[in-house]
Amino acid sequence: MTRALIVSKDREARAPLLQGLADYRVTGTFTSSANGVIEAVNSGRNDVVVLDIRMPGMDGHEALSRIKEIDPEIQVIMLTGHGTLDSAKETLESRAFDYLNKPCDIDLLSARINDAYLAAKKGERKEKSAADIMIPVEDYTSIGADSTIREGIACLKRSFEDFVSTGRIMETGHRSILVFDQKATLVGILSILDLMKALR
Numbered sequence: 001m002t003r004a005l006i007v008s009k010d011r012e013a014r015a016p017l018l019q020g021l022a023d024y025r026v027t028g029t030f031t032s033s034a035n036g037v038i039e040a041v042n043s044g045r046n047d048v049v050v051l052d053i054r055m056p057g058m059d060g061h062e063a064l065s066r067i068k069e070i071d072p073e074i075q076v077i078m079l080t081g082h083g084t085l086d087s088a089k090e091t092l093e094s095r096a097f098d099y100l101n102k103p104c105d106i107d108l109l110s111a112r113i114n115d116a117y118l119a120a121k122k123g124e125r126k127e128k129s130a131a132d133i134m135i136p137v138e139d140y141t142s143i144g145a146d147s148t149i150r151e152g153i154a155c156l157k158r159s160f161e162d163f164v165s166t167g168r169i170m171e172t173g174h175r176s177i178l179v180f181d182q183k184a185t186l187v188g189i190l191s192i193l194d195l196m197k198a199l200r
Contacts, residue, residue, distance in 0.1 A: 001025045002117040005046040007037060007055055017106070024110035034058040041070050048097075048116045050109075053080040053087060061087075064094050075116035079104055137186075142178040145187055149198045152177055152190060 002025060008014055009032050021028045029046070031037055034057035040046060049067060053060040064076055078091045081102035088099040097116040100109065141155050156177055177195075179188040 001027045002048060002114055003046045004028050004048045004050060004113050005037065005040050006030050006050040007034070007052045008032065009052075009056075020106035021110055021113070024107075024114060026110055026113050032056065034060075034063040037063055038066055038070070041067050041074065044071070046074070047120065048113050049074060049076045050079050050113070051076060053078065053082045061090055061094065064091065064096055068095055073120055075120045077109075077112055077116060079109065137178065140176060140178045142180055143190075145179050145181045147179075149195060153195050156192065156195065 004021065004026050006017070006028050008017070008030050011032075014028075014030050018028050029040070031040060034055040037049060037051065037055075041049065051060045051063055051067075055063065057063075058066075060078055060080065064078070067074060067076055072095075075097040076095075078088075078096050078099045079102060080087075080100075083099065083101045091099050097119065098112050100112065141158075143152050143155055147155075176192070177190040178186055179190060181187045
């Protein structure tokens with residue numbers, strides 16, 4: 001079950017909130033102050049933290065910053081009855097997972113807590129590097145700098161014939177030709193359009 005730490009000053013609302021969260025496999029623990037949140041995060045026993053903007057000790061923005069200093073990977077949801085556009089923007093820029101307004105439907109809150117938990121487990125999607133998406137040089141058709149235009153077209157035609165059955169022509173380097181000099185140094189690139197223009 002997902003473990004959520006929730007700031008709630010309303011003790012009477014805690015029991016029904018716990019029951020509602022349990023229906024969505026969320027275990028809730030409560031604290032009534034920002035200092036209680038910081039202590040609990042230091043203990044490392046929670047998956048998601050649900051903060052309020054207004055809390056005894058410090059406001060939600062400061063608490064969010066402190067939490068991220070302690071544990072950058074923990075997900076934080078801001079749940080407040082005092083929300084503004086500027087506050088929401090500041091919260092999300094500070095790497096909160098979500099910003100919700102009170103009163104908040106228990107179904108929505110539970111779903112977002114579980115989403116936050118899954119996001120933390122999955123981690124940030126790693127950005128692809130150039131090496132991940134580049135076309136390797138060896139996949140290109142190549143000719144010598146002293147080759148004729150017709151020879152270049154013939155080489156390109158052969159590359160199309162070799163790869164047309166794979167369905168990967170648009171994904172590979174077979175729309176261009178690499179041109180090398182006699183020392184095997186790359187000196188230029190010819191596109192199909194370049195070749196066609198040269199024949200006119």
